Amino acid sequence: MTTRDSKDSDLQRSLTLLWTERRRGQRGPRSRLTVELIAQAAVRIADADGLDAVSMQRVATELGYSTMSLYNHVPSKDLLLEVAADVGAGAPPDLGGTADFREAVRRWVGALWAGFHSRPWILRVPLDHAPVGPNQLAWLDRLLRPLLAAGLPGGEARAAALHLTAVVRGTAQISINMAGEHKRDNGIPRSDADLTHVVAELLDPADYPALTAVHAAGLAGPERADGDALPFELGFGVDRFLDGIESWVAAKSGD
Amino acid sequence: MTTRDSKDSDLQRSLTLLWTERRRGQRGPRSRLTVELIAQAAVRIADADGLDAVSMQRVATELGYSTMSLYNHVPSKDLLLEVAADVGAGAPPDLGGTADFREAVRRWVGALWAGFHSRPWILRVPLDHAPVGPNQLAWLDRLLRPLLAAGLPGGEARAAALHLTAVVRGTAQISINMAGEHKRDNGIPRSDADLTHVVAELLDPADYPALTAVHAAGLAGPERADGDALPFELGFGVDRFLDGIESWVAAKSGD
DNA sequence: ACGTTTCTATGTATGGTGTACATAGTTTCG
DNA sequence: CGAAACTATGTACACCATACATAGAAACGT
Numbered sequence: 378m379t380t381r382d383s384k385d386s387d388l389q390r391s392l393t394l395l396w397t398e399r400r401r402g403q404r405g406p407r408s409r410l411t412v413e414l415i416a417q418a419a420v421r422i423a424d425a426d427g428l429d430a431v432s433m434q435r436v437a438t439e440l441g442y443s444t445m446s447l448y449n450h451v452p453s454k455d456l457l458l459e460v461a462a463d464v465g466a467g468a469p470p471d472l473g474g475t476a477d478f479r480e481a482v483r484r485w486v487g488a489l490w491a492g493f494h495s496r497p498w499i500l501r502v503p504l505d506h507a508p509v510g511p512n513q514l515a516w517l518d519r520l521l522r523p524l525l526a527a528g529l530p531g532g533e534a535r536a537a538a539l540h541l542t543a544v545v546r547g548t549a550q551i552s553i554n555m556a557g558e559h560k561r562d563n564g565i566p567r568s569d570a571d572l573t574h575v576v577a578e579l580l581d582p583a584d585y586p587a588l589t590a591v592h593a594a595g596l597a598g599p600e601r602a603d604g605d606a607l608p609f610e611l612g613f614g615v616d617r618f619l620d621g622i623e624s625w626v627a628a629k630s631g632d
Numbered sequence: 633m634t635t636r637d638s639k640d641s642d643l644q645r646s647l648t649l650l651w652t653e654r655r656r657g658q659r660g661p662r663s664r665l666t667v668e669l670i671a672q673a674a675v676r677i678a679d680a681d682g683l684d685a686v687s688m689q690r691v692a693t694e695l696g697y698s699t700m701s702l703y704n705h706v707p708s709k710d711l712l713l714e715v716a717a718d719v720g721a722g723a724p725p726d727l728g729g730t731a732d733f734r735e736a737v738r739r740w741v742g743a744l745w746a747g748f749h750s751r752p753w754i755l756r757v758p759l760d761h762a763p764v765g766p767n768q769l770a771w772l773d774r775l776l777r778p779l780l781a782a783g784l785p786g787g788e789a790r791a792a793a794l795h796l797t798a799v800v801r802g803t804a805q806i807s808i809n810m811a812g813e814h815k816r817d818n819g820i821p822r823s824d825a826d827l828t829h830v831v832a833e834l835l836d837p838a839d840y841p842a843l844t845a846v847h848a849a850g851l852a853g854p855e856r857a858d859g860d861a862l863p864f865e866l867g868f869g870v871d872r873f874l875d876g877i878e879s880w881v882a883a884k885s886g887d
Numbered sequence: 888a889c890g891t892t893t894c895t896a897t898g899t900a901t902g903g904t905g906t907a908c909a910t911a912g913t914t915t916c917g
Numbered sequence: 918c919g920a921a922a923c924t925a926t927g928t929a930c931a932c933c934a935t936a937c938a939t940a941g942a943a944a945c946g947t
Contacts, residue, residue: 405923406914433905443926445906454905503756505809514840521842531849533868534842540799540869543806547798554760585769587776587789594786613788614795614873617880621872624879660894661943688934698897700935709934892945897938904933911926917919 410442412450412460419461420496428498431458455505462502463510466492469519479619481523486545486615487607489516493549500550517542528626537622541615548611665697667705667715674716675751683753686713710760717757718765721747724774734874736778741800741870742862744771748804755805772797783881792877796870803866 418439422431433454437444451457470488475481493500508514517538524534582589607615673694677686688709692699706712725743730736748755763769772793779789837844862870 403923404915404921406912406925408924410924432903434903445927446925448906449924501758504805507809508806511835514835514843518840518843521846525842525845531846532864535846536865536868537872539803539806539865540872543799543802543869544795545798545802546805547800547802548794550759550801551763551794551798554762580766580769585773587780588769588773590780591776591786591790609787610791610794613791614798617792617795617876618869618873619876620879621875621877624875625872658894659892659944661896661941663895665895687932689932700898701896703935704895889947890945891947892943894943895941897940899936899938901936902934905931907928907930909926909928911924913924914922916921 408449410440410446410450413464414440415447415450415457416460416464419457420465423461423465423498424496428458428501431461433457455503458502459504459506460510462499462504463512465496465499466510466512466516468512469516472519472523475523478523478527479623482520482541482619483607483612483615485516485520485523486541486611489542489545490549490607490611493545494553497549497553500546500553524622527622528630529622540618544614544618545611548614552610663704665695665701665705668719669695670702670705670712671716671719674712675720678716678720678753679751683713683756686716688712710758713757714759714761715765717754717759718767720751720754721765721767721771723767724771727774727778730778733778733782734878737775737796737874738862738867738870740771740775740778741796741866744797744800745804745862745866748800749808752804752808755801755808779877782877783885784877795873799869799873800866803869807865 415436418436419431422435422439433447434444436457437447447457451460470484472481472484475484508517520538520541521534524537525531529537580589606612670691673691674686677690677694688702689699691712692702702712706715725739727736727739730739763772775793775796776789779792780786784792835844861867
């Protein structure tokens with residue numbers, strides 16, 4: 378144990394490790410292992426074989442160290458996963474050139490959406506703390522800029538950013554796994570589309586009137602995602618939200 | 633193994649178990665254990681000690697059975713958790729008497745929000761399949777009704793419902809654990825409010841201009857959640873979204 | 888009524904997990 | 918040049934999900 382200071386919490390300790398580069402001037406041998414290296418290895422494994430494949434043993438052997446070495450740099454697996462999620466998130470897109478705030482937000486949403494698609498395991502990392510990694514903060518910052526530029530005061534911009542982040546995250550969680558590449562059952566890949574049919578047979582239309590109505594009407598959905606357009610399931614809600622924001626700031630400024 | 637039909641997938645099998653009550657007329661002794669009982673036990677444990685405390689052993693001993701008995705009724709722990717999440721969600725609120733569609737949606741959102749607060753472990757159950765439990769479908773149905781009544785066509789109502797579900801789920805995931813009753817560090821409870829301060833010291837304002845601006849302005853937030861009002865962090869976005877929906881249907885019908 | 892079938896519940900065993908703890912070795916400071 | 922402090926390692930433990938074989942009981946066909 379490092380035991381630098383007993384009041385030093387695990388969380389704060391690992392936070393400092395994340396934010397400050399290697400401190401120098403300590404006694405022992407300098408560590409060849411770093412939090413970044415460990416997190417990157419975890420990301421590599423999660424990318425290749427999913428989040429469940431990330432175990433301390435696997436990460437350690439991936440790096441060529443013993444399992445317990447990791448605990449010199451990371452207090453627990455849970456925190457390692459949070460750090461890995463931050464590392465895996467990467468840097469946010471640069472929206473500097475986007476004048477229209479709607480377009481900027483849409484691009485931000487699209488980038489996050491794409492990120493969740495390329496690393497779906499991030500959605501499965503349980504978040505135990507407020508987002509606090511450098512990349513997560515950078516993403517948030519990049520979203521806040523167009524919202525502030527649009528004329529929202531601080532508190533409302535924060536709420537709007539939370540709303541958008543939550544929408545993308547929640548929508549991704551709900552709809553990504555429906556595509557279900559990774560899902561195979563008895564070796565047969567199974568898209569959840571069939572599943573809804575299976576259920577449809579079982580449920581009583583009287584109990585779910587709205588659902589059956591929508592189900593009947595909703596099958597004609599040949600959605601196109603040309604270029605940077607968002608898929609309809611995500612884009613419709615985002616557009617309505619931006620409509621609302623726009624008229625909100627218009628009403629306030631015209632007030 | 634039941635091996636009723638080799639094409640019968642695990643998922644479908646457990647779905648059938650969830651939806652159809654106990655079939656009769658089989659050979660062996662009727663089972664005293666049921667999926668519902670098992671799921672309820674899992675819910676009880678998760679309520680008491682969190683999702684991590686839910687193990688097959690614990691569930692079994694809670695019911696007074698051996699560990700392996702559970703596998704006669706549930707194909708895997710993962711599916712058990714999904715069923716438990718559905719059971720734990722409970723029945724949706726009855727919005728029958730609410731004439732205003734905005735008010736109905738807000739009440740639905742508030743109820744789901746409250747549900748996630750009272751059972752935060754539901755947010756940690758990884759969802760591997762399209763929502764398909766009876767309760768989840770009931771919640772969805774109840775949300776679709778006011779949206780359809782407001783004049784949205786099927787596909788848009790579905791997208792709007794997805795948006796709202798995702799918002800509540802995502803916002804809950806992000807902001808619930810910030811309250812962090814369960815979080816204690818070195819035995820000292822720690823609300824993540826301090827945490828942001830710790831980070832604030834570390835980060836360079838030049839890198840996160842929007843964030844620091846919002847942070848400076850945003851501290852004056854004595855939000856009140858009187859009665860059935862939603863907290864500002866959630867309510868602002870929902871209200872803007874509903875604004876957008878309203879003007880959308882108005883524009884369409886006036887068209 | 889009876890044997891056969893078919894189901895439930897159990898016990899045992901296996902390979903994996905996160906991590907507490909003690910130790911050996913190495914680097915830097917006083 | 919000791920001595921302190923740090924890194925990496927090895928061992929050990931409790932627990933986990935679940936594959937598999939078995940025992941027993943209930944309902945069916947006769």
